[in-house]
Amino acid sequence: MIWFKVYDMFWIAALSLVQGLVNAFDVTARQSLMVNLIDDKEDLPNAIALNSSMFNAARLIGPALAGVILSTLGEDICFLINFVSFIAVLGCMVMMKLKLTEHKKSAENIWIDLKKGYDYLKASPDLASMVLMMAASSLLVIPFTTLLPVFAKDIFNGNATTFGWFESAAGFGAFFGAIYMATLRAGQNLQKIVMMSGILLAISVVALAISPSLILALICTGLAALGLMAQTSSINTYLQTHADDLMRGRTLSYYIMAYQGVLPIGSLLMGYLAHLFGTQVVVAFEGIAGLLIVAAFSYNEKHRNQINFSPLKAR
Known part of the structure; x- marks a missing residue:
């Protein structure tokens, strides 16, 4: 479509829907497969973080490189390079030699399988709380990233290059977040990391909303991305290391x-609220919502631990 200059919002939306459907299978399979790539399961948190660091290193380098190509060769060449890059991905997957544990294929209806995953999470409050926190953050906090183009263009009167700086700042922060996660030793308190990274994310988002200068806004974006990277990696790692083997795929599907x-x-x-009340007001609200989400998660963890270790439970 880009190559032939067919700019049709309906078909762009349709292709986005198809891409979302593909990702639903692709991401679930890749996340579930990761545990089979690691010989020592204690290395799983580091492996997840290293995988994230590669992704965010690309986010750091990609916008700068894409900006040069976009301004010199055009957007059609950018999409062509993106298309060709998948050949390397497919080649790597063909070369993988895995010893996969075969599980008996479920003969039940997919909705029954989905309900089993729900029942498993309901019976595992520690896993459920992680998934719920991820859902709340995705709904109320993480969407600040989609408003970064507004900061670049309207608030700081920039252009595509300015947005590239925001993307690079986010990639830079997320990269350091991934490096931090990769250095963690086995047995780290992931719940604490989830809470601390959530606080960093929330405060940085509020600071971004009230930033008076572009430099400060870029720094806040980087710190927010660092917190977001640490939070999502911690939740991902906790779910992968605490879910039963037979239920890992379903647990990650909910994640x-x-x-x-x-x-x-x-x-x-x-985006709709930003249209009504202004971008900076909504982003500030997102940061405050993030603090409330962390507070609710912290209260739930404390309450759950008190129940688990109460004298009555001990008897």
């Missing part, structure tokens, strides 16, 4: 629904 499934709804909601 992906809570993250990538809820995020478009949150982005639409926050």
Whole structure:
């Protein structure tokens, strides 16, 4: 469509829908497959973080490189390079040699399988709280990223290059967040990391909303991305290391629904509210909502631990 200059919003939306459907299978399979790529399961948190660091290193380098190509060769060449890059991905997957544990294929209806995943999470409050926190953040906090172009163009009177700086700042912060996660030793308190990273994310988003200068806004974007990276990686790692082998795929399906499934709804909601009340007001609200979400998560964890370790429970 880009190559032939067919700019039709309906077909762009349709292709986005197809891409979302593909990602629903792709992301779930890749996340579930990761545990089979690691010989020592204690290395799983570091592996997840290293995987995220590669993704965010690309986010750091990609916008700068794409900006040069876009301004010199055009957007059609950018899409062509993106298309060709998938050949390397497919080649790597063909070369993988995995020893996969075969599980008996379920003969039940997919909705029954989905309900089993729900029942499993309901019986595992520690996993459920992580998924719920991810859903709440995706709905009310993480959509600040979709408003970054507004900061670049309207608030700081910039252009595509300015937006590239915001993307690079986000990639820079997320990269350092991934490096931090990759250095964690086995047995770290992931719940604490989830709470601390959530606080950093929320405060940075509020600071971004009231930033008087572009430099300060870029710094706040980087810090917010660092917190977001640490939070999502911690939740992902906790779910992968605490879910039963037979239920890991279903658990991660709920995680992906809570993250990538809820995020478009949150982005639409926050975009509409930004149209009504202004971008900076809405982004500040997102940061405050993030603090409330962390407070609710912290209260739930404390209350759950008190129940688990009460004298009555001990008897």
